Amino acid sequence: MSNPLSSLREDETREPESPIPSEAESSFGDILNQFEQEHTQDAADDKDRDATVVKADEENIFFDIGRKTEGIMPASALRDEQGPIPVKPGDVIKVSVKGRNSEGYYELSLIHFERPKDWSALTKAFEEKLTITGTITGVIKGGLSVDVGVRAFMPASRSGARDVPEMQTLVGQEITCRVIKLDTDKEDVVVDRRVVLEEERSKAKDEKVASLKAGMTVHGTVRSLLDYGAFIDIGGVDGMMHVADISHGRVNKPGDVLTVGQELDVLILKVDPNKKRISLGLKQLQADPWTTAAETYHPGDRVKGTVARVTDFGAFVELQPGLDGLIHLSEMSWSKKVRKPADLVKPGDTVDVVVLTVSPADKRISLGLKQALGDPWDDVEKNYPVDTIVSGPITQLKQFGAFVQVTEDVEGMIHVGDIVHEKRINHPQDELKVGQVVRAIVLENDKEKRRLRLGLKQLIPTSLDEYIAEHKEGEEVTGRVTDVKGNRANIELGEGVFAVCGVAAEEQKQERRSGPVDVSTLSSMLATRWKGKPGANEPAAAAEPATPRRDALKTSQVRSFRITKLDAEKKKIEVELVS
Numbered sequence: 371m372s373n374p375l376s377s378l379r380e381d382e383t384r385e386p387e388s389p390i391p392s393e394a395e396s397s398f399g400d401i402l403n404q405f406e407q408e409h410t411q412d413a414a415d416d417k418d419r420d421a422t423v424v425k426a427d428e429e430n431i432f433f434d435i436g437r438k439t440e441g442i443m444p445a446s447a448l449r450d451e452q453g454p455i456p457v458k459p460g461d462v463i464k465v466s467v468k469g470r471n472s473e474g475y476y477e478l479s480l481i482h483f484e485r486p487k488d489w490s491a492l493t494k495a496f497e498e499k500l501t502i503t504g505t506i507t508g509v510i511k512g513g514l515s516v517d518v519g520v521r522a523f524m525p526a527s528r529s530g531a532r533d534v535p536e537m538q539t540l541v542g543q544e545i546t547c548r549v550i551k552l553d554t555d556k557e558d559v560v561v562d563r564r565v566v567l568e569e570e571r572s573k574a575k576d577e578k579v580a581s582l583k584a585g586m587t588v589h590g591t592v593r594s595l596l597d598y599g600a601f602i603d604i605g606g607v608d609g610m611m612h613v614a615d616i617s618h619g620r621v622n623k624p625g626d627v628l629t630v631g632q633e634l635d636v637l638i639l640k641v642d643p644n645k646k647r648i649s650l651g652l653k654q655l656q657a658d659p660w661t662t663a664a665e666t667y668h669p670g671d672r673v674k675g676t677v678a679r680v681t682d683f684g685a686f687v688e689l690q691p692g693l694d695g696l697i698h699l700s701e702m703s704w705s706k707k708v709r710k711p712a713d714l715v716k717p718g719d720t721v722d723v724v725v726l727t728v729s730p731a732d733k734r735i736s737l738g739l740k741q742a743l744g745d746p747w748d749d750v751e752k753n754y755p756v757d758t759i760v761s762g763p764i765t766q767l768k769q770f771g772a773f774v775q776v777t778e779d780v781e782g783m784i785h786v787g788d789i790v791h792e793k794r795i796n797h798p799q800d801e802l803k804v805g806q807v808v809r810a811i812v813l814e815n816d817k818e819k820r821r822l823r824l825g826l827k828q829l830i831p832t833s834l835d836e837y838i839a840e841h842k843e844g845e846e847v848t849g850r851v852t853d854v855k856g857n858r859a860n861i862e863l864g865e866g867v868f869a870v871c872g873v874a875a876e877e878q879k880q881e882r883r884s885g886p887v888d889v890s891t892l893s894s895m896l897a898t899r900w901k902g903k904p905g906a907n908e909p910a911a912a913a914e915p916a917t918p919r920r921d922a923l924k925t926s927q928v929r930s931f932r933i934t935k936l937d938a939e940k941k942k943i944e945v946e947l948v949s
């Protein structure tokens with residue numbers, strides 16, 4: 371387009387100006403004045419100005435800039451990192467006028483324009499707790515920057531990421547989140563991704579739990595190990611496997627058998643939809659050793675095992691993984707010394723045992739420890755027959771007797787009546803004490819009843835023993851008749867010494883015809899006949915033997931007898947009447 375001002379100046383050089391302007395000159399002057407004013411205004415308006423969108427198509431956007439001619443801007447100028455910025459007629463945009471194009475439109479450039487903010491949609495999402503989408507644009511202090519139509523902040527704790535490196539991987543990703551804080555005046559928006567993830571996981575877990583049934587075999591991965599069990603991920607949902615369901619064998623802690631990340635097949639034991647709990651088992655998929663226990667172990671078998679645990683009533687021995695037998699307290703020792711199992715065995719001990727009974731149905735195997743050590747009564751019967759002298763310490767005292775440790779595994783019992791002679795005691799403690807070492811004689815040895823009866827008094831010499839040791843058969847002695855019964859009479863030969871004398875029938879008749887016994891001469895008779903020497907106040911002639919008499923035996927008589935039998939073993943003396 372030609373410049374009107376330059377044309378005017380060319381005319382001025384060609385033709386002088388008339389003092390009085392014509393009508394044409396006046397009109398052209400007005401035009402020039404108007405042009406100069408517009409040019410001055412154009413220069414001033416090249417700065418920022420507001421432009422209103424009039425029309426937009428795929429290539430250009432037309433604006434009303436307050437002049438007779440519209441402004442134009444390429445549609446591609448209205449873009450940001452998210453793509454084209456949508457505009458519509460009436461939208462106001464800050465622009466700068468660069469000049470005119472060949473078509474007469476003012477060419478415009480974008481000064482500043484933000485994508486329109488849909489606060490109404492965000493307000494509704496915040497009030498109704500709706501889930502919205504957004505794009506994570508970067509990691510900032512304390513969290514992440516998220517574009518949800520406006521710039522929003524997501525705290526690191528609500529991102530669902532475990533650490534900063536994982537947060538970095540989220541940059542550029544489109545996420546679903548929920549608005550948890552909204553201030554439109556300050557344009558302050560805070561969003562939460564974690565709550566959405568938790569709801570999604572909860573929903574997925576509900577669906578997964580609903581699809582699982584007890585008895586199903588599923589594949590899983592060990593996620594974590596605790597003292598009481600292991601948590602297994604079985605496809606988006608965790609199941610719990612108790613330590614008792616890991617193996618048929620004894621497992622002290624899951625870490626002894628399993629490792630985090632290990633993959634394995636498990637059996638669903640129980641599903642609780644209300645509590646969303648799933649119980650799993652591993653040993654249930656393995657062979658139960660009790661099914662073959664009766665074929666493997668038989669009564670009388672001698673086997674080896676490891677003490678697994680000790681109780682007050684016995685000890686459990688692991689014969690193989692998942693199969694324990696019990697040694698009852700009564701089967702631990704042949705002696706009575708074991709008061710509790712811990713005195714004899716402890717966990718971890720390897721022991722030889724004998725199988726006593728096998729009951730697969732009850733899952734019980736009875737074991738014997740003492741049977742594996744051999745029966746000490748086999749040796750007791752052979753080594754300690756009746757009349758054998760034994761020695762050992764007193765282990766315990768009871769009202770009825772005292773127990774003596776004869777061998778390591780065998781005790782003998784001394785009845786209270788076999789402790790002392792000639793007197794009665796109320797309790798063994800009157801004569802004995804625990805720990806005292808005694809010598810005793812075996813009175814009874816009964817292997818079947820496992821009874822070894824001992825005696826103490828039988829080893830203590832009595833006046834009868836001494837008398838028998840000091841006399842011999844055929845020797846004449848003096849004794850006092852203590853009683854006569856039938857054809858036998860008891861004769862007292864000394865203090866505590868008695869003998870038996872046979873009485874003939876004729877002597878019994880004479881005894882019945884005789885009168886009362888004359889005891890006036892009892893002192894002198896005892897002195898001469900029993901002691902065998904004259905009395906202190908009698909003449910020596912009185913010591914001479916009297917003429918033999920065959921009078922019938924009467925109670926309290928002092929007579930002469932001849933020893934016919936001395937039996938030290940049976941402690942028995944037999945005599946016959948001499949005079």
